[in-house]
Amino acid sequence: MSLSLNERDRRWNALNKAMAEHGIDALVFAANDYRGHKGSLRYVADYNLAHRSGNAVMYHGEEPFLVLPGNLSAARRPTSGWVSDYRFTPTIAQGLVDAFARRPDVDRVGVIGLEHVMKVGEYLALTRSCPDVEFVDFSREFERIRAVKSDEEIAGAEESAYILDQCLARLLEIARPGAVEREIAAEMYKIGHQLGGEDALFLTMYTEGCGPDTAATFGAPRDRVLGTHNVHTFSFEITGPAGYWTELSRMVTFARADAEVERMARAAARGIARGAGGMRPGATPASVQQQVLDAVEAEGATSSYWSGHSLGLDVLEHPMIGLDVVEDGGQSHDGTLEAGFVVTLHPMVKDENAGVSGYMADTFVIDESGSRKLSEYPTGLYRISRGEVFINEY
Structure with a gap:
């Protein structure tokens, strides 16, 4: 295209x-x-x-x-x-x-x-x-x-977001206890490429360690078999036919999640919502990062990763949202957001004392009135049971 x-x-x-x-x-x-x-x-x-x-x-x-x-x-x-x-x-x-x-x-x-x-x-x-x-x-x-993206470029990002939504729809059809990560990823890759997607980047993650060693292990899907009480957290990034990247991530469970997993999902979802509410022309990346952190910390969690970034023809573009929490000495906070920016928010949260973590991601377009989420799917914890999908929105 x-x-x-x-x-x-x-x-x-x-x-x-x-x-x-x-x-x-x-x-x-x-x-x-x-x-x-x-x-x-x-x-x-x-x-x-x-x-x-x-x-x-x-x-x-x-x-x-x-x-x-x-x-x-x-x-x-x-x-x-x-x-x-x-x-x-x-x-x-x-x-x-x-x-x-x-x-x-x-x-x-x-x-x-x-x-x-x-x-x-x-x-x-x-x-x-x-x-x-x-x-x-x-x-x-x-x-x-x-x-600053043009209307044509934003249309390209919207098309990519549509593709990711169809991939999520397929995951919700096939994910089940006993499924292998590779099996789920293969079906999502298939849908993505059938709809014109390219350069797919699919990661899965889960919590390992305890105390100060608590972390979300993430990487390409492997031979991990999903159990009834596992949380299947995926992050899918892909380009559409016009070459524009978007990102989508959700946490998926089967049996009812315990209170700690719920709390991590709530922290990630509310962090995204609070950050998105602060993304408008004239806002600084630093102010968006702080709003994400405030929402995350209100749930007793901490952010172990930077909270987002612009994206377009490259999967990582400037400005970065909170890159200085891990590197860059604060240089990522120069300038302000403008109408036409396309930004993904993806807080990675954890509670070391409880030994739990969580992650979600959504992509937004910034316009004169604020930010607009591209995915049609609610941001929350998804549970699949009896062939039905239940969503805990926060």
Whole structure:
């Protein structure tokens, strides 16, 4: 699914404006085929990198071009309707060097993904071959540009959220005591891909340890067999046909949950609700994080994880909601939320004394009046019994 040329022009105009404001002559978009590291290429060129790594180069006021590994030259998928210049090179490093060797008018280049994505060898090749060019990290400026989603982009996120809702519907049909995590995940993957989803990221989690060692063990579904009294907590993230990520997570039980599990579910759900209530234009990520924590702590739980983040063509985009609780020194709290942001809230809560934990996630669109949840499913603890689904909403 390709977005319109109007959307292309909107993005290119925003990028050109940012280049002019920061004295940048050209941009390099570094990407690789990994969740969270290829969205910039799709943003500038509507090109969905399916293998290895790739880059786009955009000179101020000019159409971008793609610099891709030579072995992708035989691959006719995926292609882009936005750009016409594909440069397949023996190495990405040489392709980037050649791109700038013919442009003596370039003095300052912004690199998107310089710190986390661009390969060291490619950076060294550029700096050694172009000693008079200043290469600077332009990632944060790029994040500010792409954080505000257009109507077309929000429609892409809504489509992804629809797919996840259908996956949850399938889980509620088949989850039962005696089912294996892999079995459930396989059915959800099937539904997701049948509806046009890609790059699925499915995690399951459950509580292990006690006291200070209490933690939610999470990872890809394995051979764990669900028992009558187990809590099946899943987190599913996927891109829809337009490439936009959303996330959905719920806690599912079979026998009635005990009071401690109920409390963790209530803490996670109320944390999401309180945070969502504070997400409106002008609010800071720090204020949203504090509202999530206030609701969680009111249930006698603590947050063992950051509470959320923006997402779009990458699964992790800025701003981050509470990243400073584990890393980043508070840098994630710069700026304010704006209409057009798409944000997922996902508090991971625990009570060390009781040896319990909980997790849920919902994705929201922020508009002028506040936030709007994309999933049609209530946020709460789900119980499956006698072929029926009972939901404890909080």
